[in-house]
Structures are given as C-alpha cells and as structure tokens.
C-alpha cells in the first residue's frame with residue numbers, strides 16, 4: 152500500500168467537534184483509498200491519500216452507462232477504546248458478486264479488507280464513541296474506460312471513503328411507507344441482488360411519489376405478480392407475528408430480486424438467539440393488511456447498515472391504509488435492535504464471530 156498522508160488533516164479537537172455534530176454524510180475523514188484496475192494489468196497497488204476531488208475525462212464510461220457498484224459497512228467503537236468492523240468479510244463477498252453482475256472486476260477479498268484496514272488505521276479517530284453511532288465506510292467502484300462505445304469497461308477505479316454516522320434513530324417515530332404499485336425496483340434477471348447505483352437512480356421517482364403521499368419511504372413489491380413484498384427503500388423488511396416468547400420473526404424470502412442485506416442475515420441469527428422462531432417467507436400485501444387487521448402481525452421494522460433497525464408504522468397504498476402497532480417501536484423490534492447493537496459495540500459476547508478488530 153502506498154501511503155500519502157494528508158498534510159491538512161484535521162487536528163483532534165476540530166475532528167471531534169465535527170464528529171459530535173452527528174448527522175450522516177456531512178463530513179468525510181482525512182483520507183481515502185484508491186486502487187486502479189485494468190484488463191491488461193489487473194489490480195494495481197492501492198494508495199491511501201488525502202480525501203479530495205478526482206479528475207475524470209467527460210467521456211468516462213461511468214458517466215454515460217452507469218457501470219458502478221458500492222458497499223456500506225460500519226466501524227464501531229469498542230469498550231476498550233479500540234475499533235471493530237461488523238462482518239467486513241460479508242461486504243467483501245457481496246462487493247465481488249455485485250462486480251460480477253455489473254461486468255466490473257471482482258476485487259480479491261484480502262485486497263478489499265486491506266484498504267478498509269488502512270483507512271481505519273489512519274482515520275480511526277473519526278469513529279464516534281456513543282452507542283448507536285459509528286463510522287460509515289463506503290467502498291465503491293466505477294468504470295473508467297474513456298469512450299462512448301457500449302461495452303464492459305477495460306479500466307476501473309475502486310475508491311474508499313468514510314463519514315461519521317450519528318444515531319439517526321428516533322425511537323418516538325415509526326416510519327410511514329407507501330407501497331408502490333406504479334414502479335418496480337427489480338425483476339428476475341435484473342440487478343436487484345447487486346448493490347449498484349443504477350438501482351437507486353431508478354428508485355428515486357418512487358421515493359418522490361411516496362413523499363407526495365406524505366410517506367417517509369417506499370415499499371417495493373415483486374415485478375411479476377405485483378403482490379409479494381420485497382424491500383423498503385434501501386432496507387430489508389421484518390414482520391413480527393404474535394408476541395412474547397411465542398412470537399415469530401419473519402422476513403421476505405430472497406428470490407433473486409431482493410438485496411441480500413447483511414443486517415437482514417444477522418437478525419435471523421440474533422432473533423433465534425433471543426429464542427424466537429424465524430422464517431424466510433413469501434408475504435403478500437394482502438397478508439400484510441389482513442395480518443395487521445386480525446392483530447396477528449404485531450410489529451414491523453426495516454433493517455440495514457445505516458439505520459440498523461427502524462420501526463415501520465403506517466402503510467399506505469392503492470389498496471388502502473393501515474397501521475401496525477401504536478406508532479411506537481415494538482418491544483421485539485427494540486429487543487433485536489439492542490441485541491445487535493450490543494454485539495456491534497462489543498458489550499455483548501460475539502458468539503457468531505462477526506466482529507473484526509482493527510489493529
């Protein structure tokens with residue numbers, strides 16, 4: 152790894168003041184990592200360098216045909232003051248799968264992890280200290296061949312940046328959702344399983360439609376039968392049936408069009424650890440509405456790296472409006488959220504070997 156330190160790195164007091172502001176994506180750490188790939192030479196040597204703008208030819212492939220992928224992961228402050236990553240190997244594997252789908256080069260897992268480690272070694276001071284806060288790490292890759300011909304790029308640029316993420320969980324407010332019957336996020340054979348910018352570009356109009364309905368987020372249903380619940384915005388969904396020790400914690404099955412969330416996967420284990428039955432199922436909009444009406448569905452929450460767990464309250468759609476629970480986050484939702492956060496912050500035993508200490 153080539154190291155070019157930032158001569159204008161923030162002093163500790165300035166940095167700590169920025170971190171203390173909370174929020175998300177407002178400030179970036181002092182450094183970034185870049186690594187170039189070419190068909191001819193493969194992966195080059197990664198370089199850690201000062202965070203800053205990059206210069207690209209206007210005819211660079213990514214600007215025209217959207218060949219881009221990304222990841223999102225977090226580094227958490229530990230009780231001993233150290234830093235640990237949550238399941239970085241899972242992000243590395245998913246990044247390689249996304250790359251394959253977008254005809255980008257698969258980055259070796261070891262190289263991916265080396266870049267994350269290097270950034271944290273130099274910018275670890277940016278990892279917040281409060282529970283629920285973390286340093287959000289954004290690896291991404293763009294197609295950099297210059298030319299307007301449509302073909303898989305023979306050059307790519309990998310970059311890694313990081314931003315402190317405050318606790319943007321407001322326990323007093325459940326998210327309201329608009330179930331979109333107008334737009335589709337992903338279809339079989341498409342890019343729904345890949346973490347790519349194009350999926351998000353295509354989703355923004357639906358997010359706008361949700362806002363016009365007074366809702367916070369959009370819920371996606373399947374493209375073919377237009378009835379199976381898939382995801383909420385950029386997060387996976389969970390439904391709780393029943394209550395107490397007999398409760399069942401279920402999530403839409405991965406059909407090839409859902410993004411396989413690492414938080415989703417982790418919650419299947421955490422819920423089991425807490426003694427709940429879990430299941431990955433096909434769940435329709437009718438099942439949702441009827442389950443809420445009968446009282447069988449007691450809690451709903453969304454999950455993802457950024458927010459970890461967000462309670463879902465009102466659902467609005469062309470088929471009607473219904474509300475789960477009393478608008479307050481459910482008991483099991485909070486229990487799962489706290490159990491997962493405790494593992495991430497190192498205050499509960501890491502029985503699944505999910506945490507990776509940064510040395």
Ligand SMILES: *Cc1c(COP(=O)(O)O)cnc(C)c1O
Pocket residue numbers: 223346382384385386387410411412413414415454455456457
């Ligand atoms: C990233 C993402 C998720 C959540 O995945 P995590 O690994 O849990 O962060 C869910 N849905 C979509 C569409 C995503 O892009």
